[in-house]
Amino acid sequence: MSLLEELYRETIMQHAQKPHNFGPLENPTVRVGGNNPSCGDQIELFLKLDGNVITEAGFTGHGCAISQSSASMMTDLIRGKTLDEALELERKFKAMVVEGQPPAPELGDLSALQGVAKLHARVKCATLAWNALEQAIEEVRSA
Amino acid sequence: MSLLEELYRETIMQHAQKPHNFGPLENPTVRVGGNNPSCGDQIELFLKLDGNVITEAGFTGHGCAISQSSASMMTDLIRGKTLDEALELERKFKAMVVEGQPPAPELGDLSALQGVAKLHARVKCATLAWNALEQAIEEVRSA
């Protein structure tokens, strides 16, 4: 399997073309913008919280298949998780795409992005949504 | 004879230590400042003209033995010369110190500065007063 085939799997392309949770949330608890100046990808992430728990997550923006599918799958995954659990998922996701570790089972579909680890130039695309998540959680906690 | 001995002759050191025509002229026809930013040497040149003829020349400022002696000997030499003659002397002086040509007899004492041609780093010192002269003549003519 070529690097390309490893990366652009069916799952990813489907999420990229029909991203889940795409669109702004009304009255979000927190809303942060993310920007990948190195490729022009943009994301705006919206979270609704009930106490410590993420009850809804949505995003808008534009970007490549990697960044869009990552945002799509991430917003699926974090719904219903506590902030700490979400941060733990972020850690595991980055371990996979930055450090090249095998995907943690909790990452579910996101394991489809493991090929990114071998395509250094695309790591920032894959982590764009996750960096926005981290920033959103920071903002909630410091508010 | 070392380059040093060739350059720092008696004539030069005497002019440097007791420069002729040192001090401002009162009511000069023209007065221009010269500056060698590459070594910090400064000169202010004063000329009095009677029509086309330089009747008096003086200078103030500070600098190395080369720039001071050059100004001293130049102000001696140009007194009584027409502006065209002065420019011609400038041409001959520069031919000597920049291009390394043998000194024209009209340069008189200034031939002592011929060693400068071999010390590229000092050419700007030797020509400082002469550049001020050229600028002064330009100013007179464009006024």
Add this chain to the structure above:
Amino acid sequence: MFEPETIKRDFPIFANNPDLVFLDSAASSQKPRSVIDAMTLYYERDHANVHRAAYALSMRATDAYEDARGKVARFLGADTDEIVFVRNATEALNLAAHAWGLNNLHAGDEILLTEMEHHANLVPWQLVAARTGAVIKAVPVTREGRLDLDAFDSLLSERTRIFSLTQMSNVLGTVNPVAELAAAAREKGALTVVDGAQAAPHLPVRVHELNADFYALSGHKMLGPTGAGALWGRREVLKKLPPFLGGGSMIEEVQLERSTYAPPPQRFEAGTPAIAEAIGLGAAADYLMELGMENVWMHDRQLVEYALDELSAVPDLILYGPRGEDRGGVVAFNLGSLHPHDLATALDEHGVAVRTGHHCAQPLHRRLNATASARASFYVYSTKSDVDRLVEALKKAREFFAGWL
């Protein structure tokens, strides 16, 4: 004879990356051995700080640095003392915008730009406009990818104080009729600044024939090293221009509270310059003058025509920019609805290096109705076979992503 295959051998990067199809010269060109060597030799034999030279080594360094200035001047058909060394075209444009703009623009004055400008020729003017109250206007781009000359005529007015435009678009490849536009601007009393970042590497430039007042270029896009560029300024304009950066070498006399400044070009070169890089840029100018800029342009033209023909045959490929004598060696494109970043990854897997993104031209991309594009760009070492490899890789990418376009 202009033989790109032979020229390629002067560039060590290709020997070290034998499979590389490098199509990103508009972002930054590769460097010939002569440029790399000029800098290495300088460091190994002649380095010392320039100016205030009281010893032989420093005089050698100063001479080499000032010689490089002469070479850049010759390259542009300018006088040596009209050349200011800067880091890159961006700094050159900032210098012009800040030093001229902050001191000459007032509320309501107009700055005329174009919609095809690189951010380097937009943001500096925005910063200056914010400080002075001047207003920015921009000449729109036509569907074909050229400046809208009718719009130019109606936008140019007595309120226009400065007109700044690129000589060649880094996205569309369009070469603008600068001399004509600058003449019109001059008639209205406006100065013209030319962003030559893309044009200077690719076509013969004689600054005085452009009717312009400033000309900016980047050395790293014209075979020179990173860290060196130049701003040409018309002598009469430079003479009256206040300084931009303050520091050593640009002064005449310094008191604690105030200073007087050296004449140009020194007035605009504060601090220790990029000496080795200027020398490298001089060597690059030599290399290009040796090739002949007419030949470089002809080569670019032939290659871009060939590329546009071949690329037109790739299904689903959207091509930007005009066709004609005014089209330089830059080709931006998109493959259907595929994001260019994904496309570039696929091309890279086949050894073909293209750039993607907005190419520092967001307003232009808005006009093109694209958030981003992929871009292939050519230079003296680019060959038809490079173009063939691009076309082949594009076709393979199209197959790979079939169903997702």
Add this chain to the structure above:
Amino acid sequence: MFEPETIKRDFPIFANNPDLVFLDSAASSQKPRSVIDAMTLYYERDHANVHRAAYALSMRATDAYEDARGKVARFLGADTDEIVFVRNATEALNLAAHAWGLNNLHAGDEILLTEMEHHANLVPWQLVAARTGAVIKAVPVTREGRLDLDAFDSLLSERTRIFSLTQMSNVLGTVNPVAELAAAAREKGALTVVDGAQAAPHLPVRVHELNADFYALSGHKMLGPTGAGALWGRREVLKKLPPFLGGGSMIEEVQLERSTYAPPPQRFEAGTPAIAEAIGLGAAADYLMELGMENVWMHDRQLVEYALDELSAVPDLILYGPRGEDRGGVVAFNLGSLHPHDLATALDEHGVAVRTGHHCAQPLHRRLNATASARASFYVYSTKSDVDRLVEALKKAREFFAGWL
């Protein structure tokens, strides 16, 4: 063991100029082979423009560039995203003065400098003062060549908004008690800018221990190439700092009339950076960290003590600067009334390269009652035998000019 004779062998310039006694490192240092090679290899194997990398080559270039930022950060004990690459210390100081000063200073605010500043730390503040109406004050220098700390205490006030000083004088060799003074400034609510152009190459710097907000350095004075320097800024200060130069890479979103900006450090790096030069600076930081900056400083101290002892024995020689633990490896002097330029020519005839002039410190020279001076300065490759050659040459010059002193 710190062996300058061995270290010297790492520097090709000395093999190529075997008779050279290079005593002008304070103006610009020589470069070790590892620094020259890092740049050559970069051009030969890895060059492409950085950022927006969609292909492997560009990613290699980006990684190398960003790694270099990390090395400079480590060298200064800072975080990577606090390091902005610039051309030299002069640009770093201009960036701080313009970006901070133009946006924060108002009429009557005070800028506190010192009388021993290099023009690079005077003129930018003058330019900013002229635009904002801020007032410049300067801490005087004592007869011994140190800052007058009593005067500092009375000059520092609630009106002081910014304090900018050199960590080490390029004429006197004095190392200033920066941490102490910056703490006092901070108490009054003023920011402190440190000109580290001379200090960074010669002594261990941990920016956070200096209580400062900005730190400027030049790569070419610390074994690095020309064309690369750095500005460190405290994260909280950088975050709020508006941009200085506008262009590519420093933006977030660009409209024709206005833009938003990227976070630091990108916000301050407009356009294509000096990529190879940053990589060279990183290699220089590595070389120095390998030697150990404590060792470098100890070597400087030993050599300057030896030099001051030897030079004190030369009749008619006037020496400037203090003696003590706070004296670095810079020795300015005059020989009787002889103009230093004439003296330097005589020294150069014996292969001894010293700089002469006002060393971009005219106000300090006024205080020293000298229009100019000659200056010998040392670095890692300087040896006792270099000092001996200087002393010998000075004695010969004294004989030669006897009668004219």
